[in-house]
Amino acid sequence: MRDSYDCIVIGGGPAGSTAAALIAQQGVSTLLVERDKMPRFHVGESLMPETYWTFQRLGVLDKMRNSQFVKKYSVQFISGSGKESQPFYFSEHDPRDCSQTWQVERAGFDQMLFENAAEQGAECHDQTRVSDVLFDGQRATGVRLRQADGQEQEIQCRVVIDGSGQHSLIAHRLGLRQPIPALRKAAVWGYFRGAERLPDEHGGATLILHTNTRKAWFWYIPLSDDITSVGVVSDVEYLLKDRGAPADVYCEELGNCPALQRRVAEAKMEGELHVAKEFSYTTRQHAGDGWVLIGDAFGFIDPIYSSGVFLALKSGELAADAVVEGLRNNRLTGAQLGNWTEEFKQGVHWIHRLVTAFYTDNFSFGMFMKEHPHHQGNLTDLLIGRVFHPEAGEMFTDMDPYLRQSAAKTGMSASG
């Protein structure tokens, strides 16, 4: 490792590897460091179709097409009573190649993006942990890191990109993290072999199933090799407080979801259950002199619509452009490095609104769509990830009164 680089990227997840690849591609000296040994396990397996455009820019579309990853064409919602919504087939809305996406094992997927960053010219090291970001006053000037052999080193750079995920190194150091109280959720998930899979295109769908108490929901994500990722999400207190071991909670909630029980009846669980909690937060500043946040280090909303990896890729891409431009013009202020964040936040806002609608008691997307069928396209667009255009939030003008009414019935806030 050298003593200095133009750019150091912390974290070899989708956000960090994307930023590092696109910056190195421009001939900028770039160091990408990942704490864990790659490939490493990670949650977040279902992609949104709009990831397509970043894959195209990264030059990995063919790798995705030739991979073993299950093809995802649709999403379907199943109510607590077992009533199934019409599947949202992305290609019915837009019959182009970009409407199909994938369900990915994150270890292999992240490894592929990490290797791609190296192919594009970034110097990539795993098992290398950044212990601190170095500042000169307000300006980030480099990082202190510990290599696999335990050796500590300080490395200077002109820009630090923080893609450290939920660890959000810079946001923690500068006290920028802001939890989203309405989304204090927890998740317990595991992997089944041999769960039900339809033979047609819908077999690759993500299913979102409410339990019959409506207090929790499950994701059902079909992966390759006959494995299905099945996770339950609910409020932290409800899911984890005074309920015993995660395995007991998981089984109990499975019992509350007959539509899911039926699908896993012949399946066998493999490996351990995993638990995550309080993963939703924003940051109140996203860039400063010599630094910028991307991916989960920037913020994370909720797993319900599988938007995390898409937003990680997108923010990695937008930040990369801002960094390259800043380096060219020798202007590495927070304003320059974060010049994309307002538009990005507007797009994230629409996903956040959709998340809030999902969690609003007494509100039903089905009922709303029956009365406003012309919004079907807008809703499918949001599920695809098309949130970065002026009409993205059109449907909320009509949906807001329903959300307010539903929220008033239960006394909860419908703002997002």
Ligand SMILES: Cc1cc2nc3c(=O)[nH]c(=O)nc-3n(C[C@H](O)[C@H](O)[C@H](O)COP(=O)(O)OP(=O)(O)OC[C@H]3O[C@@H](n4cnc5c(N)ncnc54)[C@H](O)[C@@H]3O)c2cc1C
């Ligand atoms: C329960 C749950 C379910 C989810 N399901 C989905 C889903 O179905 N689809 C979806 O798109 N998203 C999903 N997500 C979100 C998704 O996991 C994240 O949004 C995504 O991984 C963010 O990518 P990232 O690159 O920002 O961060 P990460 O993927 O977390 O990568 C960050 C990397 O930084 C490394 N790192 C951390 N600290 C340091 C350090 N000090 N030095 C060096 N390296 C460091 C970490 O080891 C890690 O590899 C889910 C999230 C949760 C909590």
